[in-house]
Each structure stands twice: as C-alpha cells, then as structure tokens.
Amino acid sequence: MRASTEEGEYNDKMGILTNPNTDDTNRLVKLLQGKGGAFGLVCYLAGIVWLIFLANADYNLGTYFSENALLPGLVVENFDGAYYAEEFTKELFQLDTDYNGKIPPHEFEAFFHRLGLVETELQNYTITDLISKRKEDEGTGTNVFAVLRAKRAAGTESIVFNAPYFPKNKQISRRNLAGIGIMFALADYFRHQVYWAKDIVFLISEAHLGSLAWVKGHQEIMEDWSSSVFRFDNVHTKAGNIQASVNFIMEATDVCSLQSKFHGINGQLPNLDLVNLLNKFIVLDHEKRPDWPEADVKKLFSFMQMQSTGTPSGSHGFFLKYGIESVTLVGKTSKNCKARNPVSYSDIGRILEATFRSLNNLLERLHQSFFFYLKTTPNRFISIGLYFPPIALILFPIALKAATIWLSKQGLNTTRGLFTLMGLHAHAIFLRWVLNNLNWILLPFLTTAIPGAEIRTNVFASICGGLLLTILSFSIFLHWNVEKEIREAIYCFCLLELATGLYCLALFNPSLVVFIGVVVSPLVTFLFFWDMPEKQRYWAKALLLSIFVGVAYDWLGLDGLIYFVNKYYYESEVYGNFLFELGWIGGGVLILGVFIGGLI
C-alpha cells in the first residue's frame, strides 16, 4: 500500500523515510534482521527452561489461605458414623443386586427419608444424543437430592455435597455405592449438628451429566440450542445461593489414597482456596509421606496435560462452568489395597466433615485466592504472575518475527494480504462446515450400509473423507503463485494473528498454549528460511504441510471432531473441547498462512 511498484526511486526514498528521524530505529531494524532469529530462539529456549524451573520448589510458591473465614483445621472433627457408613454401603450393594444393577431413585429417596431428611426431590434428564463418547453418560437419568436446612441462619446460602451414581458401569465397585453410603452416614451426622449456617444439598446425580442437569435445573438455565439435545426438569426445591460444591467419588469399597480433582471445562480452575482446603485435610490426615518430592516436573506436566485437554476431570467441571466453586474428592484404590491398610471410613468422613464445616464459615463467595494457577504438589503452586512470563517468552519469537518483517520489508502489499488472509479464513470455515455436514449426511448412510458397525467407526470413516477433502483443497494452495509483497504481508499478518490468538488463549488455558507454543513457535519462525531450489522447495513444503495436517488431526483425535459432529455447543459444554479445537485448528489455519508466506 505504501508505494506503487513502477517508481523504484520513490520506493527507496520511502524506505529511508519510514523512519525519517531516528537512526536508532534503523539500527533496531538492522539488529532485528541480523540477530532477530537468534534472539527469538534464545527467548524460546529460555521460556521452556524457565517453565521447567518453576516446577522446582525454590521457584514456585507455597500454598496459603487467603480467605480467613475458612479457618481450616480449627475445629475438632467428631464424625463417628463409620459403622453406619459401612452398613449403608452394604445395604446399597444388596439393593444393587436386588434391582439388577440399577437402584431406582425412589430407593435413594427412601434412604433420605429414613435419615430424617424429608425435603427431597427427583429430577429427570434426557440426552437425545447420537454420538456420545462416554457410553455410561447416554440416555436418561434421575438425580435425587435432599436439602438440609440451615439451623443458624436464614438459609440464603448453601453448599452442595454431590456423590454421583454410575449405574451403567460394568464393575459394581465403580458405581460409587461406597461414596453414596458415606454420604448417607454424613447426612445422618450433619442433621444432628446445630452449627449449620448454610443449607446443605445432598445430591446423588446419575452420572457426571446428572450434575450438569442439576445445576442447570436449579439455576433454571435454559438455552435454546441445548433444549433439543439435553432436556431436564427444573428443580423446585431450592436451596440458597450455592457457595461451593464438593463432589465425592469412591473408586472402590476400600481405598488406599485420596486425591483432589479440580480441572474444569476448557482449563477452568476453581478458586485455589477451595483446592487448598481439601488438600490440606487430605495431606494433614493421610499423606504422611515424610518427603514430598519438591521439584517434580512430572507432576507439573501431568497437571498441564490434564488442563490442556479442556475436559473436566469430574462432575466439578459442570459446577465451575456456572461460577460455583467446586472440587472432587476421589478415593483411589490399588491392586492389593485391602492388604495395604485402606483408609478408614471415619477418616474419609472426617475430611469431608472438616471441609464442610470450613465452607460453613464462609462470609462471602470464594474470591480472595487465585483462579489462574498451575499446581505441582498439594502444597506448592505456580501463580499466573509466575507462569505467564515464560509462556510469553515461548510465544515471543512469533511476535518478533512479525515485527521484523513489518519493519524491514518495504512495500508490503497489506491490502491484498489482508484480503487473502480473509479468504483463507473463509476457506477454513467453509471446510469446517463441509466436514460438519458431511458427517451428518454420511452418518445415516453408513449406519445402514454397515449394519452393526460401531457408530464411532462410521464417524471415523466420514471424518477420513472430510480429511481427504481438506488436504485436497489445501493442496490447491501449493500450486498457487502469489507475488512476494503479498506473501510477506500474509506471513506477517498470520504470525500476528497466531501470536494474538495464543496469548489470549493463555488466559483460559495456559497449559494448552504451552504445548501449542512449544510446537508451533519454532515451526513458524525458524524453519522457513532455507534457501532452496524451486523444485525441492515445493516438495519440502508439500511434505511439511501433509505432516502438519496429519499431526494436527491426529492430535485432535476424535474428540475435537466429534465436537463438530455434535453440532456446536452441546458437546463443548459437556466435554469442553471448544478451546482445544480452536487452539489447534486456528493454529493450523494460520500456520497454513505462514506456509504460503514463508515457503511458496
């Protein structure tokens, strides 16, 4: 846009005039051109090293309680219902066999009534969903819940105690009957205490999705788009404003260790105070290991791996989505757990009691502590202020490259470049649309054509078709010749867009951005500057492109694509792959732009 091409002299002069007054700027440009790549590389490596160092206890922070009102550990826990817990569990197992694997909701309701909790309600929900990744989540379900009204206050606030029930699980021990049994014992115990200032909701949600139905039913959240796939009754027995929720799952009758889970949808995390609270009780009472490995990169990595998928690690994800702080306490089992002295029910009960009594003390919503953090061990964390600089460094080469191109290249055809970029995006959206609809068109056909075949195979087949189409249309770009000025502009804009997108994504899901950044940052900045003969260059780019497309789709796996198959939001709400998809696909589209700019 700067100058027309006929006037070479004008061009040169304008080059000087771009920075007419400051020779400093010219020096900067020269420096960027000469040393920019090396500097970017240094930043990239420094970022990675820094991030690894953060896993070390010397470089991260120790957890502490920001919310004074929680007063953790101040009360003496008195829960003495371990015997009842075991009795209830046995009874539930008996019921389970009586009813052939699915205890009807009214039995749970009867339990609550027996405990003296008369305010109960059933809530039904239905998923009319073609392809659900988790088989146990399909179909219909019924949530049962009871409300224990606060004795000490007006009951304007409440806490949810959720023990999900998994009737469709093949293993009887994994149906969380022990968890429900312990909850009943606690409900019995809680009912006789006088200190409750908040309503307590005892919820038995059927499968993880039951929690979502319950939250939506309780808050009466109605969205047009979800009503067709996900239907649920509204809840009429209302508790107060929900301050927090604790989910509880026992993976077996006898558990050997306890674990807190807190990863929400799209990398959302609960307030760190709540996580600390549960961890404190678990660690205080049960993890009596003398030495925590203080520098544990592996733990950090597994945390980031979990967060980067954007999938919730339990029912708490659905509470978090609606702004209710939530964690899950999971009882973990191992092979010879019974021999290894399992955690007693009274200890588990006391942890939960302590948690609820702390939450009962809350004076306002949990807001004091961090919402953005990475965790290594239960008593260490990396706050946003600590992890953002290394992430910024990892992504910095992208922005630096864009700046270098902009400042040093004369006569970028910005207008054409912008339009081409828009076209590229339109192309990607169109392909998505095709892919999406292709699945819908192909799906019934495939189901009839290959009777009895698993639905996932069919989806996979149609996805392969879509993928082929994608690669074909991408390869058109390979043959496409564009002027140098436009290419450089496209390259620059793509880098900018990529950098912006990733920096913004880092707010939601830093882990995902780290993984994307580590792959993409060197790919788009360092790899594209070989001087190659035309023919080799063509093959190089074809190779790279196909590798990239393959890897990206492979990485996405079925999750990301099923999200599109299942029409936009619903799956994203449930499995939270939206950002995951956005991160990789957006990155992919932009990398394609970079290919065009840097290679063709």
Place this chain on the structure above:
Amino acid sequence: MARIGWIFVAGFLARFCLFLTNFHKIFQKRVEISTPLNSWLRVQEGLFLKGKQISPYAGDTYHETPFTLVLAECLGGLPEMGVILVFILSDILTAIILALAVEEARSFYLMRSQKESKYVAEAKQLEIKDDENYGQYVIMSYLLNPFCVMNCVGQTTTVFGNLTSAVAIYSMLKGFRWTCGLSLALAAYQSLYPVSMIFPAVICIYDKEKQKQNDKCWIFSVAKTVLAFLVPLVGFFFISRNISNDWDFLDRTYGFILNVRDLKPNIGLFWYFFTEMFEHFHLLFICTFQINAFIYVIPLTIRFFDEPSLLIYTFHVLLAIFKSYPSIGDVGFYLALLPMWKHLFPFMQQKFLVGCFFIATAVLAPIQWYLWIYSGSANANFYFGVTIAFGTAQIFLLTDVLLSFLKREYYLKHGMSKEIDGKPAGLHLR
C-alpha cells in the same frame, strides 16, 4: 468502479447475513457495542413507555433525545426487514458521504501543494498523487471494518449519529454553511460531544468563502456559521420540548451524558474510575474528565488553524476516546476516515504497534468479559486493563497522525536532508 461495486455488495451482505443470524441479538447486548446511549433495546423501551402514555424517560432506561423516539416510531411502522434495511442503507450512505468528504479534503491538499511556492523541489515525490482513489479506501474501510459492521448489526443509534456526522463533515469541507450548521446541530443535539466540531466548521467555511472573494470579512462569516449552527440547535430543543411536553429531556439526556450516571462497563475510561472513586469526589472528577474531552479543542485549533480536515479528524478521535459512553461505532467511524491520511502513512512510526494493540484488545475484551461476568475467575480490573490499553492505542494513533503530519510539512518545506550543522537531527512533536 467494479471494485467499489463489489465492496458495496460485500459490505451489504456481511451486514445482512449477520442480521439474519443469532449475532444480531448477541451484538445488541455486547457492552462494547451498545452503551446506554445508543442501545436499540433501550429505544424500544422508551417507545413502549411512550405508547403507554408514560414519559419515556421514566424508569431510567431511555436516555436519548426525543427525536430518536420519533425516528423509532417511524421505523416501528416498517416490517422487521425494513428496519434492517434502513440500518444497512444508512451505513452505506455514511460510507459514500465519507468517501466524498475525503475526496474533497484530498483535492484541497492537492490544490494547495500545486499552489504552494514554499515547498522545495525534491518534495515533489511527497505530494499526493492525482490518480489515487482515496474514496475507495474510505468506502472499503467503512463498509468492511468489523467495528462498523458490528455496530450496524448491533442496531445502535450510533449508525444514525455517524450518518449525521458524515453529512456535517462533507458539508463543512464543501463549504455548505446551512447544511453544515443543520447537520452539526443535529449531531450535537444527538450526542452533545460533536459540538466541538464547530471550530473546524467555522474555519472551513471561511476558507471556502475566501477562495471565492478574497476580501471576505472573517467576523461576518464566523458569526453566520455559528448562527447556522445555533439556530437549528435551539429549534431542535423547542421542538423536543413540544414532543415531550417538558424540559425534562435536557437533564435526562445531556445531564445523563455529563454526569455519567450509568456506570455499566464500556470501552471508555469513565466507568471504572467512577465505580472505584469515593462519592464525595464525584463532582471534581466529573469536571476533570469532561473537561478532558473538550480541552484539546482550543490548542489544537490554534496550532492547526490552516488544516481544518486534520482538526476534524483529531476531534473525532478525541471524542471517541474521551466521551462518557463511547462505543466501537465511534471508533469505526474515525478509522474509516484514516485513509484521508494515506499520504502520511510512510511517516507514521507506530502503525505496527497500534495495529497490534487494536487486534489484541479487540480479541481480549470479550474474553476478559467472559472471565469476569460468566466464569467469575477474573474481575473488573482485567476488563478495565483491556479498555485502558485500547484507549492508549487510540491516543498513540492520534499522536502518530499528528506527528507524521508535522514531519511531512517539515520535509515539504526543508527537503529530505536531516542534518543540522552536519549532524543527524531528529524531529519531535512539541
């Protein structure tokens, strides 16, 4: 010509398609697009109240002038598609008028550079070229600018505000005194802040008259222009009084604008400051902030007395930054005028930085909003961080335009060499 046609088609289709989708409703509720002063939903509420024989200003929802209500009443008679078309067509009309205005400004500079004898010979290459079509760029950047598209699809009354402003700019550059006065009065009556545009209007019209007859008395010309502005304005007030039966509307509109009574977040700088501030300092800071919106008018008018089109541009940018309820419609308006300074682009140093800021803040704002309002993990500080970065970027853009304007003038007069006594020298905006 065919290219412009395609731009029109693309602009129309972009708006029309988005109108038909769900985005229409989403945009209507976005704080960046709809402020209390331009939200169409609020206009509907005012209309409803009026229909029930209640004052539209009752209920503290409707804060626009009675004229808007009359307009909405007229539009209410149309079918839904008609209303949509009115919005889109007035956006297209704005683009055309802006393009004409920018062409006018360009021909003004072209004429001057041909006449000017002070310019050195080597400055020839810096001159604006005859064959460049600035208008096309303006149309493109108004019709395809995402800010303008969202503003139109969000159905804000800023669409009409921009139309009046565009007419005012065009007519003042053309030297049409009464059209200018009328449209300027309408714009000022609508949203108060365009009142500062009277300065460039006076200068422009006087310049035009001087071209025709050299011995024109400036006092007479200025007085006539001011009168052309004030008479319709006062007329509008009285008509409004008749429409709404009392003078209440003055407080409910201009009082609302000046006192910043609604602290709903927007892209401006007021809301956060006034939510955080102690109540008894309210008046002091209201005065400080509102003076800030107008105070630059006088010094800039003095400094750039000969450059009314630069003044027009500068004031529009300042207005979009410092007004109490800015929306991205205002930002889109002055961004569309940016091609007017195409000949300054080579001199601008912050283009890249400002561009990055604009992109980043545009993406970050909805994200921070989501994190603050929906998921509850972030807070108001995060969102304000974005709005203040946006404000900073806009100020960077403005200073960049001003500085590069001065630079170009310097080079035109002194040539390209940048040496004083044999040493390399630098230019600074002072």
